[in-house]
Every structure is written in C-alpha cells, then in structure tokens.
Amino acid sequence: MSLKSMSAATHIPVLLNETIEALVVQPGGRYIDCTLGGGGHAAAILERSSPGGQLLGIDADPEAIKIAETRLEAYKDSTLLINENFANLQAICLKYDFLPVHGILFDLGLSSLQLNSNSRGFSFQHDTPLDMRFSPSQEVTAADIINTFSENELAQLIKVYGEEGYSRQIAHHILRERPIKTALHLARVIEQTIGSRRGKIHPATRTFQALRIAVNRELEHLEAALKQAINLLGCEGRLVVISYHSLEDRIVKQLMKQESRGCICLPNTPVCVCGHTACLRLVNKKVITPASTEVQLNPRSRSAKLRAAERITTQEEYYQTTELDIKAGGWRRPALLRKLQVTFSSLQSN
Numbered sequence: 084m085s086l087k088s089m090s091a092a093t094h095i096p097v098l099l100n101e102t103i104e105a106l107v108v109q110p111g112g113r114y115i116d117c118t119l120g121g122g123g124h125a126a127a128i129l130e131r132s133s134p135g136g137q138l139l140g141i142d143a144d145p146e147a148i149k150i151a152e153t154r155l156e157a158y159k160d161s162t163l164l165i166n167e168n169f170a171n172l173q174a175i176c177l178k179y180d181f182l183p184v185h186g187i188l189f190d191l192g193l194s195s196l197q198l199n200s201n202s203r204g205f206s207f208q209h210d211t212p213l214d215m216r217f218s219p220s221q222e223v224t225a226a227d228i229i230n231t232f233s234e235n236e237l238a239q240l241i242k243v244y245g246e247e248g249y250s251r252q253i254a255h256h257i258l259r260e261r262p263i264k265t266a267l268h269l270a271r272v273i274e275q276t277i278g279s280r281r282g283k284i285h286p287a288t289r290t291f292q293a294l295r296i297a298v299n300r301e302l303e304h305l306e307a308a309l310k311q312a313i314n315l316l317g318c319e320g321r322l323v324v325i326s327y328h329s330l331e332d333r334i335v336k337q338l339m340k341q342e343s344r345g346c347i348c349l350p351n352t353p354v355c356v357c358g359h360t361a362c363l364r365l366v367n368k369k370v371i372t373p374a375s376t377e378v379q380l381n382p383r384s385r386s387a388k389l390r391a392a393e394r395i396t397t398q399e400e401y402y403q404t405t406e407l408d409i410k411a412g413g414w415r416r417p418a419l420l421r422k423l424q425v426t427f428s429s430l431q432s433n
C-alpha cells in the first residue's frame with residue numbers, strides 16, 4: 084500500500100519530527116497529547132520518552148480512544164487515555180494528579196479516520212447523516228444547525244467560521260432546500276449555488292469547516308484549553324500546537340504572543356498599569372510548515388502550521404498568589420490555585 088492510499092485508511096501524523104523536536108521529548112518526561120486521534124504523535128512521544136516516560140492522552144471521540152488503546156498497547160503501563168474534551172484539561176490533570184508536565188501537544192481538527200468515516204458526516208464526499216460531533220455525548224449536530232437556524236444566522240456562521248465570501252447566497256439556497264439531512268445533499272446545494280470548482284478546494288470546504296467549528300465549539304474550547312495548558316507546564320515545559328486553518332492559528336499566535344510579552348498596556352500608556360508578566364518564550368518566531376515532500380505524501384498536511392512556546396516562569400513564581408496576577412489574567416496559575424483553595428475550604432466547612 085502506498086503512503087498516499089494509507090492516509091485514507093489510517094491517520095498519518097503531521098509534522099511528526101518537528102513536533103517531537105519542538106516538545107523536546109526526553110526519557111522520563113511527562114507529556115500530554117490533548118488530541119490523541121489515531122495515536123501517531125503519542126506513539127512517537129512514548130518511544131522517545133522511554134524509559135520512564137508518561138503520557139496522558141485525551142480525545143473527545145470515544146472511537147479515537149479505542150483505536151489509540153490498541154496502537155499504544157505496548158506502552159499501556161505508561162499511558163493514561165481519557166475520553167474527554169480538552170476544554171476540561173486542568174480538571175483532568177488535577178483528577179489524575181498529572182502535573183506539572185514537560186510538554187503538551189494539540190494537533191487540532193479532525194483525523195483522517197473521522198474524515199473518512201461513513202457515519203460521521205464530516206466529509207462532503209460521503210452520503211452520511213450531517214452529524215459532525217466529535218463526541219456522541221454532544222447535543223447539537225450539523226443537521227440541527229442547518230435545519231433550524233434563520234437565513235441570517237446561517238449566513239453569519241458560514242461567513243465567520245468558514246471565511247466564505249458567498250455565505251449569503253449559500254444560506255439562501257439552504258433555506259429553500261430544507262430539510263437537508265446528509266453531507267452529500269448539503270454539498271450539492273453548495274455546488275449548485277457557487278459552482279462546482281473553485282481552485283483546488285471543493286466549494287463546500289468552507290461551509291463544512293464552519294459547521295464543524297460551530298458543532299464542536301472548537302474555537303472556544305481551544306482558547307480555554309491553551310490557557311489551562313500554560314498553567315500546567317513546568318518550568319521550561321513546551322506547548323506545541325498544530326493548526327489547520329487561520330481562525331485556529333490566530334488564537335494560538337495571539338495567545339503565545341501576548342504571554343511572551345511583559346507589559347500589555349495600550350501603546351502610549353505613560354506608566355504600566357496592567358502588571359502583566361511574560362510566562363512564555365516563543366520557540367519558533369516563524370511558524371513551521373511541512374516540507375513539500377511531506378505534503379506530497381500526505382496532502383492533508385498542506386495547511387498545517389506548528390507553533391511552539393516554552394514556559395519560562397520559575398517554579399517559585401509559579402506558585403505565588405498575587406492580586407496582580409489575578410487581575411492580569413484571572414486564569415494564571417495563582418488564580419487557579421486561589422479558586423481551588425476557596426472551593427476546598429468551603430467544602431471543609433460544610
């Protein structure tokens with residue numbers, strides 16, 4: 084089987100060597116893979132961190148957890164695989180006492196296994212129900228959105244999350260065609276609206292991206308999880324994020340940039356009033372993208388962008404609780420610790 088045809092059946096990890104290098108994986112290290120998927124990156128992390136390495140793998144999709152369990156069988160004593168949303172990262176780590184860690188990876192989006200599944204509705208090439216949920220425990224499906232949103236709401240969603248220039252026309256046509264129950268039906272409606280070819284991408288690509296982001300609240304969860312991830316890293320721990328579209332990448336870039344700066348007061352503020360301190364160092368000033376050879380072998384990797392940052396705060400500063408830190412971000416580690424203390428003392432007094 085060629086690598087190209089393999090990518091349809093399995094998931095080929097993207098930017099694998101670059102990820103391992105950016106995470107500085109070392110024997111005995113403790114790592115979190117927040118997007119376990121088929122376990123490709125996780126297997127490489129476990130291999131490099133052996134002997135003594137530990138990996139916490141998280142995925143919202145129970146099928147991904149099952150596949151990764153089989154793939155990582157050889158490392159079962161060093162892995163903890165959890166079927167959860169990474170938006171709950173901090174709670175998971177506290178529950179399993181898995182902190183601080185040497186590195187945290189997010190390889191965003193969906194895996195080839197999900198894309199090629201004939202029951203999930205992620206691909207416009209399959210006649211499958213319009214579902215698009217990462218987890219069956221989520222309530223809202225893509226069909227719910229397509230068949231209940233107003234024309235204006237749909238147009239906005241497709242414009243903002245899909246960065247689609249023809250959002251109004253597509254929304255208008257969707258309303259005329261409702262009910263739309265399958266991915267193929269929706270793809271046809273979009274093709275009829277804006278034509279069948281648009282450069283290299285399928286005309287439905289942007290609308291499908293918008294729906295997937297909305298169904299899984301992807302941007303919200305990403306932002307929340309990145310903030311928690313920073314707090315879980317030990318000193319010099321690495322945060323590595325691979326994103327696949329500009330909306331995700333913007334969130335990663337802005338947060339890393341902000342947290343690698345000291346004062347974040349507005350320009351021209353005469354004296355610093357924010358009290359913000361840097362807690363990250365950018366590892367790669369320029370984003371890392373796959374080489375053309377990787378894109379040829381795995382076309383799915385073509386839009387990947389890897390950003391990495393290192394936690395720089397010392398362990399001592401890390402555990403200090405100051406009012407300034409709480410005001411500055413509200414989510415910095417001291418603030419989280421304060422919250423936990425409060426919760427704990429109220430539990431004890433009950």
Ligand SMILES: C[S@@+](CC[C@H](N)C(=O)[O-])C[C@H]1O[C@@H](n2cnc3c(N)ncnc32)[C@H](O)[C@@H]1O
Pocket residue numbers: 094095096097117118119120121122123124125141142143144147167168169170190191192193194217304
């Ligand atoms: C690109 S795949 C990861 C592939 C993996 N790195 C590998 O090498 O096999 C992304 C995975 O992240 C999961 N995912 C996306 N958003 C998530 C979230 N908010 N919480 C947990 N898992 C999520 C998806 O279910 C999918 O399995």
